[in-house]
Amino acid sequence: MSGQIAVRMPDDLAAAVDALVKSGRFPTKADAVRTAIEVLVERERRREIGERIAEGYRRTPQDDDDVDAARAAAIRSIQDEPW
Numbered sequence: 001m002s003g004q005i006a007v008r009m010p011d012d013l014a015a016a017v018d019a020l021v022k023s024g025r026f027p028t029k030a031d032a033v034r035t036a037i038e039v040l041v042e043r044e045r046r047r048e049i050g051e052r053i054a055e056g057y058r059r060t061p062q063d064d065d066d067v068d069a070a071r072a073a074a075i076r077s078i079q080d081e082p083w
Contacts, residue, residue: 007033 009017017032026032 020026020032
């Protein structure tokens with residue numbers, strides 16, 4: 001199922017969307033707008049996750065032991081790489 005949304009935008013933005021379609025970047029204006037909304041939603045999802053992670057660190061900050069353990073794990077993972 002899908003929904004339909006009517007969107008008004010300034011002429012210069014509408015012209016930019018038209019140019020994206022004319023250049024072949026998107027098959028239709030709807031595809032261009034849909035992609036832009038998908039990018040926005042994903043960016044906001046990642047921002048929210050980042051904020052939750054930061055809030056967790058504010059509630060329970062890392063200590064030196066945590067940092068040392070992370071550093072050691074990173075070094076081990078690099079050493080395990082077959083380069």
